[in-house]
Structures are given as structure tokens and as C-alpha cells.
Amino acid sequence: MADTFIAILTPPGKAGVATIGVRGPAAWSMVCELFQPALGRLPASPITNKFWYGRIGTTHADSAVLAAKHESPPYVEIHSHGGIEVVRFIEELFVQRGAVVVSWQHFLGDSFGIFDMLANAPTLRTASILLDQHDGAWNRAVIEATPAALDRLRALTPLGRHLVEPWQVVLAGAPNVGKSSLMNALAGYTRSVVTPIAGTTRDVVHCRLAIDGWPIVLLDTAGLREANESLEQLGIARAKAAASDADLRIWLVDGSEPAYLPTDADKWLFVINKIDLPPAWDWSTLTGALPISAHTGAGLAELCAAISAALVPAPPIPGEAVPWHDEQRRYCAAQGDLISDAPARSVSRSAEPT
Ligand SMILES: Nc1nc2c(ncn2[C@@H]2O[C@H](COP(=O)(O)OP(=O)(O)OP(=O)(O)O)[C@@H](O)[C@H]2O)c(=O)[nH]1
Numbered sequence: 047m048a049d050t051f052i053a054i055l056t057p058p059g060k061a062g063v064a065t066i067g068v069r070g071p072a073a074w075s076m077v078c079e080l081f082q083p084a085l086g087r088l089p090a091s092p093i094t095n096k097f098w099y100g101r102i103g104t105t106h107a108d109s110a111v112l113a114a115k116h117e118s119p120p121y122v123e124i125h126s127h128g129g130i131e132v133v134r135f136i137e138e139l140f141v142q143r144g145a146v147v148v149s150w151q152h153f154l155g156d157s158f159g160i161f162d163m164l165a166n167a168p169t170l171r172t173a174s175i176l177l178d179q180h181d182g183a184w185n186r187a188v189i190e191a192t193p194a195a196l197d198r199l200r201a202l203t204p205l206g207r208h209l210v211e212p213w214q215v216v217l218a219g220a221p222n223v224g225k226s227s228l229m230n231a232l233a234g235y236t237r238s239v240v241t242p243i244a245g246t247t248r249d250v251v252h253c254r255l256a257i258d259g260w261p262i263v264l265l266d267t268a269g270l271r272e273a274n275e276s277l278e279q280l281g282i283a284r285a286k287a288a289a290s291d292a293d294l295r296i297w298l299v300d301g302s303e304p305a306y307l308p309t310d311a312d313k314w315l316f317v318i319n320k321i322d323l324p325p326a327w328d329w330s331t332l333t334g335a336l337p338i339s340a341h342t343g344a345g346l347a348e349l350c351a352a353i354s355a356a357l358v359p360a361p362p363i364p365g366e367a368v369p370w371h372d373e374q375r376r377y378c379a380a381q382g383d384l385i386s387d388a389p390a391r392s393v394s395r396s397a398e399p400t
Pocket residue numbers: 220221222223224225226227228239240241242243244245246247248267268269270319320321322323338339340341342
């Protein structure tokens with residue numbers, strides 16, 4: 047006989063209510079043994095979407111709500127008081143009667159991890175994209191599977207990797223240009239130490255935030271310059287490593303001092319800080335650079351918009367599919383190969399003498 051599974055569907059801890067799922071051939075007979083409705087008796091088999099209030103337990107019992115979710119195979123949920131001991135006690139009652147404890151992911155049949163990702167969605171925007179996937183956006187897109195639809199799925203692949211995992215955005219530049227001040231201005235609190243002394247930040251300082259609903263880890267780094275001191279050299283090495291691993295690199299320059307620019311200019315989004323001070327050079331020479339003031343907040347909204355556009359150039363519309371799982375990304379890549387092969391094959395075939 048197949049197993050009957052039990053899983054605690056709510057997180058462990060102190061709470062008003064916990065939900066415990068029981069599914070399998072023996073689920074209903076176990077419930078009938080353990081649950082006494084406040085009114086009447088339980089039917090011989092579960093009636094889908096019917097609820098009973100009563101008590102669960104034998105010698106000891108606690109009040110609970112029993113919900114029948116499916117008749118066959120029997121699937122019930124018990125909504126009990128929350129709290130580690132009450133939940134453990136109810137789980138134990140079922141285990142004594144032969145139920146097998148499984149994780150909530152296993153219980154919900156979360157083969158592509160969508161429930162797990164939904165539980166860990168860091169922002170409302172990513173949660174709503176994940177809900178669309180849960181509601182079948184991916185299946186609809188795969189049924190359509192036109193070359194244009196597949197192109198679009200491939201374009202959304204990087205976003206799919208960041209619906210839970212944040213993007214890494216690094217702030218780099220010469221010492222004293224205002225990197226830590228910018229981090230604090232974007233974070234909305236003093237995350238990083240700011241002083242007028244060049245070389246203040248020595249290590250990589252992380253800060254989690256959301257820009258335009260996208261989860262981001264902002265990395266403030268040591269100012270880059272020729273350093274003699276070993277501690278500063280170590281900080282600079284870490285800054286360079288953080289920059290090379292980042293999804294987006296922001297190079298900050300001080301508009302009130304002579305500009306210090308990197309040699310690999312094409313890899314950076316340039317931002318000119320301290321525009322509240324008199325300019326020391328012609329900012330228009332740095333094409334595409336965004337002027338801001340970390341002190342007054344000028345230009346920060348435009349900077350956030352630019353960061354958002356750099357990370358997700360064409361965000362999904364509501365209900366649109368986004369590949370969130372490695373297997374789906376592999377599918378998109380493989381379909382791309384098939385489609386790009388297809389015209390080549392038909393051309394060579396038609397070129398053959400008949
Ligand atoms: N006027 C003005 N001053 C600013 C602005 N942003 C930062 N500063 C000042 O510039 C100095 C250096 O700021 P930080 O944020 O510590 O600069 P940093 O780039 O992190 O410096 P290091 O950690 O040494 O590399 C401080 O005195 C800040 O108050 C700004 O937008 N306008």
C-alpha cells in the first residue's frame with residue numbers, strides 16, 4: 047500500500063495558527079481516529095472543500111479546524127494552534143499511526159521549486175512574477191513556442207536567475223568621491239562609514255535593498271588608488287574582485303575634483319557625484335554619465351531608473367513567462383539551437399538537385 051505523508055506546511059516558530067497536511071490512502075482513517083468534530087460525526091470519506099471545527103488528539107487534545115482538500119487520494123489539512131510543541135504533538139499522533147514525515151516542498155510536489163521560490167521572494171514585484179509562473183505562464187508560453195516567444199524567454203533568462211537571488215551592484219571609484227555616501231543615500235540609513243578622509247572604506251560593505259522592485263545587494267568598496275599601506279592594498283584587491291564578479295558596475299567620479307577614470311570604460315555605468323558643488327571639469331565630456339548629489343538626493347531617482355533598466359531592460363508584463371529553473375533555461379537554449387538549425391537544413395535541402 048502506498049505511503050501516507052504528513053508535512054508541516056507553515057514555518058516553525060510561535061504563531062497563531064499552523065497548517066499540517068496529510069495525504070495518502072490512510073489519511074482519512076487516521077483523521078477519523080484522531081479528530082472529534084464539535085458537532086455531529088465525520089463522514090465515511092472526505093468531502094472536498096468541507097471544514098469541521100473540533101478537537102484533535104486522544105488523551106490530550108487541542109482545538110483545530112479540519113479541512114478536506116481532496117477525496118481521492120484523501121488529502122486533509124489540519125489548522126491547529128501554532129507553536130513548536132503543539133505542531134510536533136499532532137505530527138507525532140499521525141507518525142504513530144504510520145504516516146511518513148516529508149518536507150513541505152516534497153508534500154506539495156514542488157518539482158520546479160516554484161513554491162520554495164515564492165516562499166523566498168524578496169520583493170512584491172518578484173513574488174508577483176513567480177505567482178504568474180505558478181499560475182501557468184510557463185506552460186502557456188511553451189505551448190505557443192514560436193521563435194519570437196522563445197527569443198523573449200531567452201531574453202528573460204537573466205531575470206529568472208534573480209527572482210530570489212539578488213543582483214550584485216558594485217560602487218567603485220577613487221577614494222573620497224562619495225561611494226559610501228551614495229550607498230547610505232540609496233539604503234536610506236547609515237550603512238557605511240563616511241568621513242572626509244580619503245581611504246575610509248577598507249573592506250567590501252554589503253547592503254540589501256530593492257530598486258524598482260528588483261532585489262539588489264549593493265557593494266561599497268575601498269577607493270581605488272596606488273596604495274603603499276598593506277591594509278589599504280588588501281581593501282583595493284577586494285574591491286577589484288567584487289567589481290569583476292558584479293552584475294552591474296558603477297564608477298563614481300567627483301564632479302568637484304579632477305576626474306579619475308578606469309581604463310576599461312565600456313564596463314562601467316558612470317555617475318558624477320557632488321553636483322551640489324562647483325564643477326572642476328566639463329561633465330558633458332563623460333558621455334552618458336548620470337549627475338547626482340548623494341548629499342541633496344538630486345539625480346538619485348534617475349540613477350535608480352538607470353540601474354533598473356541596466357538589470358532588466360524589458361521587464362515582463364503581467365502573466366508573462368519567465369524561465370525560473372535550470373531545466374527551463376536548458377530547454378530555451380536547446381530550442382534556440384533547433385530553430386536556428388531549421389532554416390539552414392531546409393535551405394541546403396532545397397539546394398540539392400532533385
Ligand atoms: N558636497 C558633497 N559632499 C559629498 C557628497 N557625497 C559625499 N560627500 C562628502 O565627500 C566625503 C567623502 O565621502 P565618502 O562617502 O566617505 O566617500 P568614499 O568614496 O566612500 O571614500 P573612501 O571610502 O575613502 O573611498 C565626505 O566628506 C562626504 O560628506 C555630495 O554629494 N556632495
